[in-house]
Amino acid sequence: MQHVEFTVDEDSASIIAHFQGQELSLPALWLRERCQDAVQLDQVTQQRLFDPHQLENDVSLVKVEKQGELKYGLTFSDGYEGSYDFTEFYADFDIYDGAPTPVSWKAGFDTSKFHVKFDEIFSDEGFMAGVEKFLTYGVLIVDDVPRESGSVLKVANRFGHVRETNFGNSFEVYTRPDYNDLSGQPVPLGPHTDNPYRDPMPGIQLLHCIQNETSGGLSTLVDSLSVLKQLKAEDPEGYQLLSDVPVRYRHVDNDVELIERRTMIESDHTGKVTGIAYSPRLDYLPLLENDQLVKFHRARKRLGALLGAPEFEWRFRLEPGQLQMFHNTRVLHGRTGFDATEGLRHLEGAYIDLDAPKGRYKAIKRQTKLAQKGA
Known part of the structure; x- marks a missing residue:
């Protein structure tokens, strides 16, 4: 969280926020909407008990009175008076x-930072440690997971809600000639995003190793945030094209055909880059003027080269009883090829x-904070 401080001038009834070298006078309308008392705001759900869309456009702040550390009474031109805890504004910054x-x-x-044990994630403390690792690095390796079918769902349900697809609640990854995806063949798979043809794409993928008797089939992970920094430095124009021009992704199965158009470089609503939609097996070049198309392809080609470069790609053996959980668009996954005659390589995802x-x-952070206040 970025640091923010507030300057309050009671004489002029003004409040200024200071953050990242900037100053912003907090508008009266913005403050009026954020009233905190129980008459205006349900204290359990934090949902408003009034319609802020009906507030007057020209509402003004007419009085500011200090009540405590970062606590003030505010009076507005529409007659509303309320007590405000300014620490509640931190979330807005x-x-x-x-x-x-x-x-x-x-x-x-240091990939030891990615690890947590299976038993630990079922306590609040262990769960918080695991989620913090995942949200920080985009990947979590869970050790000592029971080597039995269905264990991946136990981990998935601990962290969230299972997303059912045309592959089912879970899916098996092992060599089989008639499977509807190349993951069922022993060929190498380069770094990729799963299911870019869906809306929305799965946010998180889990892969649990139940058995691995092959000398090949090493798992690979690469953090696209590091790769994108490099690509932007090398080719800012190409980087921008990959950020702006939608690409068509397509998946065909016996009973479903899925098509979605999205940009290869993904950003959230704030403009913050979150990852990429990258799958050379499933994407199609957009139709552009030739010079732009060449620039787009050049950037796409360089992106693929960086994703597979030794300086970015973590290559490791996922051992039986280990589960990798990764942010599907931030941390791209793949595997090296293997000889299926050596034995069974069986994962469940x-x-x-x-x-x-x-x-x-x-939610756990909030409950902990409330418990500490009540202690």
């Missing part, structure tokens, strides 16, 4: 909304949405 600040990483990073672990993390 937090672009991560209470979640940890993401930390990008490359190959060679599932998807959950990104908002659930974020929401549970923030």
Whole structure:
């Protein structure tokens, strides 16, 4: 969370926020909408008991009176008077909304920071540690997961709600010639985003290793945030094209055909880059004038090269009893090829949405804070 301080001038009835070297006078309408008393705001749900859309456009702040540390009584031109705790405004200046600040990483990073044990995640303390690692690095490795079918769903349901797709609640990854995806063949799979043809894309993927008797089939993970920094520095024009021009992604199965158009570089509503939609098996070049198309393709090609570069790609053996959980668009996954005659390589996977672990993390933080206040 970025640091913010408030300057209050009672004589002029003005409040100024100071953050990131900026100053912003808090508008009266903005303050009026954020009233905090129980008559105006339900204290359990934090939902308003009035319609703020009906407030007067020209409402003004007519009086400010100090009541305590960062606590003030505010009086407005429409007659409303209320007590305000200014610490409640901190959330408005937090672009991560209470979640940890993401930390990008490359190959060679201390990956021990990604690990948590299966039993630990079922306590609030262990769960919070696991989610904090995941939200920070975009990946979590869960150790000592029972080597049995369905274990991936136990982990998935602890962190969120299972997202059912045409692959089912969960899906098996092992060699089979008639499977509707290349993951069922022993070929190498480059770093990619799963299901870019869906709206919305799965936010999180989990892959649990039940058995691995092959010498190949190494798992690979790469943090696209690190890769995108490099691409933007090398080719800002191409980077912008990948951020602005939608690409068509397509998946065909026996009973469904899924098509979605989205940009390769993904950003949230604040403009903050969150990851990429990258899958060379499923995407199609957009139709552009030739010079723009060449620039687009050049950037796409360089993006693919960086994703597979040794300086960015973490390559490791996912051992039986380990589960990798990763942010589907931030941390791209893949695997090296393997010889299926050596033995069975069996993984079970599932998807959950990104908002659930974020929401549970923030709820536990809020409950802990309330408990501390009441102690």
